[in-house]
Amino acid sequence: MNNRKLQVWLPALFALVMVAGMYLGYRLRENTNTAGSFFRMEKKSPLQEVLDLVRLKYVDPINTDTLGDDAIREMLMHLDPHSVFIPASDLKNTNADLMGNFDGIGVEFQVFSDTVNVMNVLKGGPSDKAGLQAGDKLISADGKPLTKPNIQSEDIRVLLRGPRDSKVVLGIIRGGKEIKATVTRGRIPLPALDAAYMIEPGTGFIRISKFSETTYEEFMQSLEKLQALGMKQLILDLRGNGGGLLNEAIDMADEFLDDNKLIVYTEGNKVPRQDYRARRMGLFEKGDLVLLMDESSASASEVLAGALQDWDRATIVGRRSFGKGLVQEQYQLGDGSALRITVARYYTPLGRSIQKPYDKGVKIYQEEVSERFHNGEVLRTDTAYAVNGKIYNTKSGKKLYGGGGITPDVVVPIDTSLYAPVLSELYVKGTISNFVYNYYLTNKKELDALKGPSDLTGYLNNKALLPLLVDFAKKDSIRVPSLNAVQQNELELRTRNLLARQIWRSEGYFELSNATDPVVQQALKTLHQ
Incomplete structure (x- = not known):
């Protein structure tokens, strides 16, 4: 009988002891000056106090998260040039380059005249499986337009990238006709x-x-x-x-x-x-x-x-x-952003x-x-x-x-003689890249039949690339003045090398460009010595 009574009152006794312990702990906290004790709340920093006051009192609606991000950046400016704050919205793309892959559709694109042009399709990748081709023009992604004036590459990436195995419906112009293609996103390698x-x-x-x-x-x-x-x-x-x-x-x-x-x-x-x-x-x-x-x-x-x-x-x-x-070192912050700080x-x-x-x-x-x-x-x-x-x-x-x-x-x-202002303008404006892309699409059958980069030089020996490029540049509002022989040769080499990249990617580009690259040629000379 005594044991039964104890079992009935035991929970109440435990509760009483717990309440008493909490009360004593609270009174002890009031009489203790230990900074950083378990019960003591840390004092807010002036930065947090200002942000709280702006959030509660400011006359107009304002995004205090943006204010906080700006304040962090300004603080880091007083440290060193490589301590940086990475907002949560940018973190995934920032880390993708270091990880060596990302989730997307597997195309290389470039914007010409406010139009997204597919430059290359990753062999065996999601877009290749969906039937996309070099030369396709992307006009929409899940109904959202990709042809807006002054659209930025990052805006396009946001629409094309997404979680692996998710789908995106692309609107495509091919051969003057509009078609649709559904692409299932996958892991896309970023080779180093x-x-x-x-x-x-x-x-x-x-x-x-x-x-x-x-x-x-x-x-x-x-x-x-x-x-x-x-x-x-x-x-x-x-x-x-x-x-x-x-x-x-x-x-x-x-x-x-x-x-x-x-x-x-x-x-x-x-x-x-x-x-x-x-x-x-x-x-x-x-x-x-x-x-x-x-x-x-x-x-x-x-x-x-x-x-x-x-x-x-x-x-x-x-x-x-x-x-x-x-x-x-990179540290994850509570809101999904990160701090990359020099240690x-x-x-x-x-x-x-x-x-x-x-x-x-x-x-x-x-x-x-x-x-x-x-x-x-x-x-x-x-x-x-x-x-x-x-x-x-x-x-x-x-x-x-x-x-x-x-x-x-x-x-x-x-060699500064190779850097005439007009050559820089052709590069910065993307005119050479656009010309190479269109030249490849026009001559795709012949160019794809070449066995390797070394064959491209022989193929182009019988082609007058420079006059074609000059005419193309005029349509892009760039007038190419008289170039000396060295500059003409440099322009032809750059165009040829970019064409090799279009056909055989980076490896083809370097196989051709290294043959005339003065740094590589000096390296070979050093090895011979």
């Missing part, structure tokens, strides 16, 4: 490797455009393929490679460096030094290696180049790289910091590359200068410089 082929017997060429999650895997597949073809020397092209994931660059460096060699180390005010070393036997530790760089090569590209240069493992050919030596600097094995100065503000920092064109640096052929006056020496006695990018061992200046 633009080209890999034997540029001459015994010498391979690999071009890497970025360091994403798939870069090292793509590189290894190409390296093994070229070695099977007898590659003994390699040209690794990192021009225009703005970087990406540090670990991918470290893994690539490991394929070129032996023993336990230091590749890079990172260190920050709140982050202790961390060394990254070669860990395994590499596939290309002995062959001759030339690495190509220019003012657009940055971040992870500079890590790879710095390691190979410090260890006398590669000869760097080209022009001084961008100069980004800051390490970012450390990276240093080459010799201790070089490649980061160029940013103490004069973001604007001057961002304009530093264009300043190289104005002050004549890109015309120099010597390397006898140090960006910050500090000189480092490799074991072989070679002098290297820190504090402003990677200075090449062999400099190849820009």
Whole structure:
């Protein structure tokens, strides 16, 4: 009987004890000054207080989320040029480039005269399966028009991309007739490797455009393929490679460096030094290696180049790289946005910091590359200068410089005679791309019958491309004045190379353009020596 009474009253006793404990805890909190205790609410920052007051009191309706985003950006402007805030709406596209894929329909498009033209269709991709073709004009997506004046490429991507296995109904103009096509979206790869082929017997060429999650895997597949073809020397092209994931660059460096060699180390005010070393036997530790760089090569590209240069493992050919030596970490925020914040600097094995100065503000920092064109640096052929006056020496006695990018061992200046204003206008306005696209569609049957890029040169020898381009440019309100022989040749080469890209994608483009590229030709000369 006593046990039954206890069972009846036991829940009530537990409840009483709990209430008493909560009351005592509350009274203790009032008499405790411990900052950051469990019960104490953190004091709001002035920024949050202002946003709350605007939300509650401001005279007109206003989006305080936008105000908050702008305030965050302004705050980051006082840190460094590479700490950035990424809104939730942009995060997926921002991460897609690093992931090496996205969900979409698998077409390459370009806007000519406010019309979305399909330039290429990914073989075996969603659009290919739905029957889309190069030359199709996209006019709508799920009933939403794609032909609005001044429509932006990003607006088009938003309508064409979507979750995998979702469907989109496209309105298409083909041969003057309007048709519909339903495309089931799928995973679309974003390759990091633009080209890999034997540029001459015994010498391979690999071009890497970025360091994403798939870069090292793509590189290894190409390296093994070229070695099977007898590659003994390699040209690794990192021009225009703005970087990406540090670990991918470290893994690539490991394929070129032996023993336990230091590749890079990172260190920050709140982050202790961390060394990254070669860990395994590499596939290309002995062959001759030339690495190509220019003012657009940055971040992870500079890590790879710095390691190979410090260890006398590669000869760097080209022009001084961008100069980004800051390490970012990305943190997810509560509203789906993200903060990518600088946490450390990276240093080459010799201790070089490649980061160029940013103490004069973001604007001057961002304009530093264009300043190289104005002050004549890109015309120099010597390397006898140090960006910050500090000189480092490799074991072989070679002098290297820190504090402003990677200075090449062999400099190849820009030939300004090839950059007539009209050539730039033809490129910026997209006139050459539009001409090449239309020329391909007009001669598609003949061009698709060519076996490879080398056949294109012979095919075009009997074609007068330049007069056709000049006439086409007139329709685009561009008058092409008299060009000298060098400029005419350059225009014809650019047109031919873009046509190769239209037919054979990036690999075809580089196979042809490398034959006349002065940086690549210098790399071959360096290897021969």
